[in-house]
Amino acid sequence: MKVFITILALAVASASAYESVVHPKDITKAEKIQGRITNGYPAYEGKAPYTVGLGFSGGWWCGGSIIGNTWVLTASHCTGGDGVTVYFGATWRTNAQYTHYVSSGNFIDHWVDDIALIRIPHVDFWSMVNKVELPSYNDRNDQFQDSWAVACGWGGTYDGSPLPDWLQCVDLQVIGNSECESYYGNSIVNTNIICVRVVDGKGTCGGDSGGPLVSHNGNKLIGVTNWVSGSGCQAGHPAGFQRVTHHLDWIRDNTGISY
Structure with a gap:
């Protein structure tokens, strides 16, 4: 924390x-x-394709938003532990279209305000996984x-x-x-x-x-x-x-x- x-x-x-x-x-x-x-x-499938689930290695759960092919935006108070599993295109929480594990070296915290970035492997966009502007x-x-x-x-x-x-x-x-x-x-x-x-x-x-x-x-x-x-x-x-x-x-x- x-x-x-x-x-x-x-x-x-x-x-x-x-x-x-x-x-x-x-x-x-x-x-x-x-x-x-x-x-x-309850959201219908594909309603919010920019929303990702974030399962941190410390055992807590947060959300995030895809803002680019290699970036997720989230809150700084979420980031911690050794890394995070990012759930892409999930409607059922743990039944994602796919997941990526990202180490903590890819976390960028603002340190003043409660906002953070996570660098992710490149993801292609389609109806279930997409960015928000x-x-x-x-x-x-x-x-x-x-x-x-x-x-x-x-x-x-x-x-x-x-x-x-x-x-x-x-x-x-x-x-x-x-x-x-x-x-x-x-x-x-x-x-x-x-x-x-x-x-x-x-x-x-x-x-x-x-x-x-x-x-x-x-x-x-x-x-x-x-x-x-x-x-x-x-x-x-x-x-x-x-x-x-x-x-x-x-x-x-x-x-x-x-x-």
């Missing part, structure tokens, strides 16, 4: 007037399935406020649930940072963060860390799953993502990908 997570926890503790946050990958899982899907809907430089000042986006992953379907086998997606509305700050304060919600409204328990949850938030309009990757309310995924408090437009230069400098 990265040092900045500890710093983040201390910052939250010092701002007791605000809600705490937690990384979805660190939420305790239930020992058996209970209840029903409450925070999303990044926002263009013309979009870098777009806050996407009030727009709708879709998040997909194999995270928990309710607070404390085990990971589902079938890929889940949920449609979410982006909110302004000022609304998000009213819950968490500006030490958590900075210019690198984009937030979504959580209504009727619909949002990201345990295991979704690092996964994509893709705009309905233009199908562009606008967020990387970072945190949910410390009160729980279904508490009705906003969820936070790394704002991809904030990181376009960093992504370009490390991958050569830009629009």
Whole structure:
């Protein structure tokens, strides 16, 4: 676990007037399935071909997004261990079209913000495995406020649930940072963060860390799953993502990908 997570926890503790946050990958899982899907809907095959599952050697699970033939974008708090098995084109979580194991030497962490790159072997694109486009430089000042986006992953379907086998997606509305700050304060919600409204328990949850938030309009990757309310995924408090437009230069400098 990265040092900045500890710093983040201390910052939250010092701002007791605000809600705490937690990384979805660190939420305790239930020992058996209970209840029903409450925070999303099962994805049809090929709905989100850019979404990959990441099974890290340390035993945890995250999501990621294919942004190029040799690159996956995820969260920095996910990366660790000796390496990761990347599941490509999976709808059933562990029944991928194919997998690649990637050693930790291929991880590139931002170290300041909670975003990371994974260099992967070259993959060819087709209907089940494909990239998602990044926002263009013309979009870098777009806050996407009030727009709708879709998040997909194999995270928990309710607070404390085990990971589902079938890929889940949920449609979410982006909110302004000022609304998000009213819950968490500006030490958590900075210019690198984009937030979504959580209504009727619909949002990201345990295991979704690092996964994509893709705009309905233009199908562009606008967020990387970072945190949910410390009160729980279904508490009705906003969820936070790394704002991809904030990181376009960093992504370009490390991958050569830009629009």
